[in-house]
Structure formats: C-alpha cells, structure tokens
Amino acid sequence: MKRVVGKGWAASMITLFFLLGMASSAPAAGPAQKNLILATTTSTQDSGLLDVLIPLFEKKTGYFVKTIAVGSGQAMAMGQRGEADVLLVHSSDAEKKFIAEGSGVNRLIVMHNDFIVVGPAADPAAIKAAKSTVEAFKKIAAAGALFLSRGDNSGTHSKEKGIWKAAGINPEGQKWRQETGLGMGQTLNVAAEKKGYALADRGTWLSLQQKLGLPILKEGDPILLNVYHVIRVNPAKWPKVNAAGAKAFSGFMVSAETQAIIKTFGVEKYGGALFFPDAGKKEDDLGK
Amino acid sequence: MELILEGIRKAFFLIFTLDAEVLGITLLSLKVSGLATLISMVIGISVGTAVALSRFPGRQLVVSLINTGMSLPPVVVGLFVTIFLWRNGPLGFLEILYTPTAIILAQAVIATPIVTGITLAAIQNLPANLRLQILSLGATRIQTVWMLVKEARLPLLAAVMAGFGGVISEVGASIMVGGNIRGYSRVLTTATVMETSRGNFDIAIALGIILLLLAFFVNAILTQIQQRERPR
C-alpha cells in the first residue's frame, strides 16, 4: 500500500488521544481503587431507590459507583466473570448457587419487597377467589387467560417460573403466555394494553399505577416475597475486584442509617413504602 | 395523540428551563458522538483514500470488507468491544469499560467503516486521469492526495454526515459499553430507552425530540456548507 500519511497524521493522532483522555473521568483523591462496579437489576434501578442511596454512599466514602442495571441473570454472570465488584440482586436460588460455586462471598440480606399479581379489572380467570398464588396461577392456565411474562431471566422471571413449577404447570410454549423480554415497566404496559395478567414487583407497579389501570388481584402470599441480598464477588477468585469497595458498600447497605432510608422510601410519593428493611434477619423468617 | 403532545410540551419545558440533567445528557451525547465522528473522519478518509488510490494483491477483499463494515450491527460491535474491555479481557488494563471513552470507542468502530466506504467510492469516482494531471503539475504524493480529497469534498461531507447520523442515534452499543450511568455515561439514546422501560413515556418522548433537534441542527450546519458548494 502506498504511504499516504504524513505529518498531519501524527498530529491528528496526538490530538485524538488527548481528547479521549479528556472524555474519561479524571480520578481525584480518595480510596486507592475508586471505581466500584455494582451489578444490579433493572427493576431495582427503576424503583429509584439507588438514585437516593448511591450519592449518599459516594459522598461518604469517596467511591465512584458504576451502577450497571441489567437482568438478574446477566448481573450474576458478570459476578461469575469477575466483571463486577458487588451484586444487589433478588434471585434466591441462583444466588445460593452463586455462593456455593465460590463466585460470591458474604451474602447479606438487605430488604424485601413483594411481588403482586395484577390483571384486568374484569378478572376473566377469577383468580381473586383463589386461596393462594399457586392456585391463582393454576386458574389462569385452566382458563387459558393471557399472561405476560418478562422472559428475561430477571429476578421477576425466576420468581414467576418458581410459581409455575410449584403449580405443576410447564409455562413454556403455552399459547396464552407471552414473553416480552423487556423490563418490568414495559411488560406492565404491554399487559395493560393487552388486558393480560402479570407478575410484578410492587415498586414498579406503584410508580406506574396511576397510568396503568391494572389492579392488584393477589398479594401477601409468602411465595411472593422478593428478597434482596447484597453479595460481594469473591476476591480470592478474581483478584482484580475492588474488595475494599465491595465491603464498604455491603456494610453501607445493612447499616442502620441506610435501613432507615429504605423504610421510608416511596411513602411520600406513592403513599406506601416500596421496600421493607430486613438487615440482620433470616430469609426463612420473613413473611410469616 | 395526547401522549406525543405531552412529550412535546415536556421537551420544550426541559429545554427552556435548561434542566441540568437533560443539558448534561445532551452535551455528553454531542461530545461523545462528535469525537467518535471526528475519529472516524481521520481514519476513514485516510484509509478510504489510500485504498482507492492503490493496487495491491487482495485489494478486492479489502474493499468487500469495508463495504460489509458499513452494515456492521452496532449491537454486535458493542458486544465485542465490551468483551475486549472487560477487566479480565485483553484490553482490561485500560479500565475504560463503563466510561464515556468506551462509548466513543464503540461509536468510532461503528462510524469508521461508513466513512471509509463512502470515501472509497467518492475517490474512485473522480476522473481517472485527474491524479495524473495533478502529478503532472508538479505535485508531491502528499499534495496529490490532498488535492484529490479536496476535489471529492462534497461526497466526503456526505460521508461524515452519514457517520455522525449513524452514531448519534446509536443505543445498543452505547448501553453495553457505557453502562448508562447517571450523570456520567448516560446519553440521549440510552436515557430514552431507560425512561421508556420505566414507563415514563412523556420524558422518553421529550428526550427523543431533543435528540432529533440535536441531529437536525448539526446536519443543518453541514448541509449549509454542502449546498453552498453545490454545482448550479
């Protein structure tokens, strides 16, 4: 190939790298490894709780938290690959596996919110009368009523699959069940549009409730509890993780001050708390 | 429809009150896509011109690759860049994942083949003997390339517009490599997706309108330049 580059080329490249450097953040004084990658779920971020907690944490500790909101499945995959430092997730079974395989350490309970079953006001499958959530799901299947699933391996999706399993129904390929592959808010909007049933976390539903027109038909069942844990990615397995930062964040989430904030979050705006602080409790004790 | 009107109203509100967060997101979009386009211009015009003017074994293959690159799915680019920039990935030591720099990088990868491909076509479309004519006027190799690029300036401007258009509207790669972090790596497109997923359609529409206005103004300036030189 002919050489067509000249002096202008070198000058451009230098300018380029300079500009690139400017574009990325310049670290200031603070902890040694300033960046902390928090992998969490879209529904957690959408609730707005992190918008309140993260700035507090950053101001207190000087860490710069990169909140990467993805589905539960992806969040844990990131942890498994050592690409995140700390996880805030709500998928108990998957989390237990995560710890068992050595990817995570120090799983601490933080809070819970609950899931609710919502659907069209007309309630064609008459699930309101059902004695439990599992029975409600059986009725939906029996009636062949439209059910919208997130279908994205998120915590919500896992919870939903768990309920189907408990009901002894295989949800895959059922004509009345549609997977949106979308986040909670969007899935609720689709359910409202199509007048279908859905499993949702109370927080997202509360924030959309006024516009949705999709009333709660089933709630309070222990199986509907959505428990959040903060898990540190195992630094022994992945030396590059910000172990100090993860420890600080973990401690922050279960601290008394934070737990107090969690308790009152959402009350003013939605008329009810979105989350219930649980630090120190045991998961099995909840909901009883 | 009411929702769209609401969105338009919200857009005006956000613009006229110079809402800090929206302003920040808009400026970041402009900065990131602007830099990415600039990078793609430098690389694209150089490589496109070089390939257009030279003959070497395998040239046909290179041209096909460039043309294919113009249709690279941005999401696939995002995926590959993410894998490279992972802490434990080959470029992990750079520590630029989930930063605006990573978005610039991914967008540059998306825009460069576009600019290269159009430049290649533009230079090849110049009269066959023009290069020889310029050389016969006593031009050095560098002067020759410069004068050919000048002759092709109108289609090259179109190439830059195409590159910019491709990245200012890009969302898949930007979310993956940027992380959509509030106040840091959130740009107009990623913010729009997030607000939509939260169900805040009015804000999402407003952001969309602002993005359209941004794209319109940038292209209006470039079009003005282009049309000034138009053959009458």
Added chain:
Amino acid sequence: MSPGENPAILLKAEGLQVRRGGALVLDIPVLDVFPDQVLALIGPNGAGKSTLLLTLAGLLKPSRGRFSFNGREIDAGRGDVEYRRRIAMVFQEPLLFDATVFDNVAAGLKIRGTGREEIGRVVPRYLELFGIAHLAKRSARKLSGGEAQRTSLARAFVTKPEIIFLDEPFSALDPPTREALIGDLERILRETHTTAVASTHDQTEALRLADRMAVMNGGKIAQIGPVAEVINRPADEFVASFVGVETVLPGRVLSVSDGVFVAAVEGGEIQAVGHVRTGEGVLCCIRPEHVTLSTNVPPPGTSARNVFSGIIRTITPLGLFHRVRVDCGFDLVAYVTRQSLESLFPEEGKSVIASFKATAVHVIPRQT
C-alpha cells in the same frame, strides 16, 4: 552514446518498454526530442501514443528502459518531483478543479509554493494569452469545452515548463473550436519557444503544429523524422496509409535505366525513380496532391513521365478541394480545386488525362 554527451538533445529515451498484462504495449529502442521543436505522435488507437507520453512525463513506470532530460538521467520508476516540476501535461479532457478559472490556472504555481503576489502578477498574463481573461472568476463547472481546454492549457503553460506533453488535446472539441485553438497553440508554442510532444490522430493537426513527426503502430515507432519527410517518403505501407498517401500500387520492376525504372502495376506501367533491381517487388506511392488532371494529352516537352487516360469514377468534395478517383486501368486519386474541376470536367464518367512526375512516385520495397 550515454546521456549527457549531446546537450542538443533535450529528452533522450533508450530501450523503453511497457508491459501490460504480459503484452508489450510500448517498445521504443531510442527516441530523441530536440529543444524548441514540436514532435507529433500519430497513429491509430492503441498504438501506444498515450503510454509513451505518460512514460516520458514521468507519470508511468516503464517495465524497463531509461531516459534522460537535459543530460540528467531521470529515475523513470520513481517519478521524481523535480522532473515533474519542469514539465507539463495536457490531456484530452480538461480535468479542471472544482474552482474558478483563475484558481485552476494558478494551481501549478500554488503547488510550487509561489507567493500570492506573484501569482497575482503572472496568472492574468496567461489568461490573456489564451483568451480567457474575461472568465477569470467563472467556476470551472460552467465553461464550454473550448474554454475549459484553454484553461487547461493556460494552467500547463503558466509554470513555464521546459517541455510540454499533449495527449490529443483537441480530439474532444468540435471542428470550429478545434481550429481556433490549434491556431492559438501554434502561435504560443512558437512565441514561448516551448518544446512539445503532442499526440493526435488528425494528420492536419500534425502538419500544422509539428516540426518532426513519429508514426506509431503497435507500441513501436514505425517512422520518425521531419514532417515533410514522413509525409512524402513513408517508410512502409502502414505509414503511407496513415499519412495520407491515397494511391498505393503494388508492382514489379521491369527495367532500370539510369536511376529511372519502369514498374508493371496491375493495369499499366509506371515510371519512377529509385534504387531498385529488375524483378524486385515494389509499392508505388503517389500522393493525390501530385496528380494533375487535364483534358488533353500534355505536350511532349513536359517533365511528367507518367501520363494516363482514364475515366472519372467518383468526385468527392473535401472542404477546400475535391477528391477525384480516376480509373486508368488502376485507381489513381487526385486532389483538385473546385475551380479547376468546374472549369474542366464537370461530371463523373467523363474521360480525362491524369499525369504525374516520376519523381513524385515514392517507392517502398514490397514485403511479400
């Protein structure tokens, strides 16, 4: 002779060969270009004229061979900038830049780093010289064919090249524009004493502009020499047909006497002058300008040794004169003015006497 020994030769090429896809498209063992002269290259399409021009201008790398300019050898392969700054080239298409006429003409000067002030002084002079001063501010996109080519020429001349190469510069123009431009170029070349190598496939153009002429065929030079020599004494049949010899008669020498010989051609006998031997095969070339037509047999005292009676077969008007084909047992073509024709022989089918001198017959040994 190595380059540098004879400064009277401006450009000297030796052993130039260009291969394209394995085929030899240019094969010039030797070529000299003399200063202050115009060398015309004529030949059919594909003869290698453009290839030769590009090679001599340093724009095309030959497969082998070398050439020297002013005694200094030019690295034919690397195309050095220094050499290119002493030459200029004009192509068949004007190849102007997307700018004003003034900026186009100034291009070569800008490339050499000439200051704005000097450009402002020099360029208008050349615009004037080529008759485009009134177009200085006009965009190159809005020029007619002739105006564009004038701009291209002005652009080439403004850098005061020591040698200028022209590749069929007028082929794309219509005849009246071509006429005007050839005239101007001829004048300018002489006034500026510029050496030029120009290719054309129009013989008249070559005649007007050139001092020397080279006829090319299949990448080789078939004949090169002063224009008059090539025109009147073509070296072979190909050259003959190309330079406008209309009557070419194959024959065999019957007898030779004191330099004058008689050749038997189909349909008659011709007397000519030449170094031939009896029995030899020859091609007798007679230029149509050398054939005289008359109503009577010329008196015996005439020096025209060839006198034939024949019938006019066709009369074709060719601008200023007519082309008359006469059947004298063989075809003989004559150019006669309209006036002469009208006063003597108005129509086809009439009988006429055609005559030409023995010295007018150019003899080419015939290859069988």
